[in-house]
Amino acid sequence: MCYETMINEAKEARKKAYTPYSKFKVGAALKTKSGHVYHGCNVENAAYSACNCAERSAIFSAYSNGEREFETLVVVADTDRPVSPCGVCRQVISELCEPNMPIVLTNLNGDVMETTVTDLLPGAFLADDLKSEED
Ligand SMILES: O=c1ccn([C@H]2C[C@H](O)[C@@H](CO)O2)c(=O)[nH]1
Ligand SMILES: [Zn+2]
Numbered sequence: 001m002c003y004e005t006m007i008n009e010a011k012e013a014r015k016k017a018y019t020p021y022s023k024f025k026v027g028a029a030l031k032t033k034s035g036h037v038y039h040g041c042n043v044e045n046a047a048y049s050a051c052n053c054a055e056r057s058a059i060f061s062a063y064s065n066g067e068r069e070f071e072t073l074v075v076v077a078d079t080d081r082p083v084s085p086c087g088v089c090r091q092v093i094s095e096l097c098e099p100n101m102p103i104v105l106t107n108l109n110g111d112v113m114e115t116t117v118t119d120l121l122p123g124a125f126l127a128d129d130l131k132s133e134e135d
Contacts, residue, residue, distance in 0.1 A: 003074060003104050003112065006031060010076040010106070013039035013054065020044060026054035026077040030062050033069040038062040055089040059096055070097050074104040082106050082113040085120065093117055094124035 006029050014027025021044045028040040040058025044051045052060075055075055062070065073093065077083035082105035085093070093103070097117050105113045118124075 003072070003106075003114075006037070006072060006074040006104065007076060007106055007112070009037050009039065010074040011108075013041050013058070014076055015041075017041040017054065018043045021046070021048065021051075024077065026075065026083060028054040028058040028076075029074045030058040031071045031073075032062060032067045033071050034067075036062075036067065038065070038067070053086060053089050055085050056092050059092060063096065070101060072102050072104065073097065074106065076106045076108065079107045080109075082111050087121075090121040091124065094121045095126060 009029035010027040012027065013029055014025050016039065017025035017027065019025050019042060026042045030038045030040065038058050038061045040054045040061055042052065042054045043057060055073065058073065075083050075085060084105065094117055099118045101117050103115050103117060103120060105115065
């Protein structure tokens with residue numbers, strides 16, 4: 001499959017990044033099964049732990065607009081290898097996207113790595129693992 005259009009969407013999203021602290025801009029584009037594309041960028045904060053990654057921004061934006069079914073997630077950054085999503089994003093992606101959904105990781109050099117939700121986080125802790133215990 002040719003991801004050129006979606007990679008360009010992710011690059012457009014990257015331009016909107018708010019990164020006064022790291023100066024490291026990331027863009028994400030999430031396509032829904034209905035064909036809509038949601039942008040996500042990293043949004044940083046002086047309290048560093050409040051920073052939000054591009055991947056989660058895209059997924060939360062789509063969710064906030066009522067979307068639940070996704071086709072592809074594309075991520076781009078100025079990295080030597082295709083950008084590698086952090087552990088928190090891998091966890092969120094695992095819960096909110098189907099296990100075999102394609103994820104396309106890229107960089108500004110044009111390197112492209114296609115992977116899947118399960119390959120990004122094998123053995124993810126998911127809702128089915130939760131049990132309630134009595135105090
Ligand atoms: O896949 C990634 C990796 C990092 N970041 C952001 C978080 C922070 O704002 C900056 C540096 O880690 O890049 C993302 O948005 N996505
Ligand atoms: Zn992340």
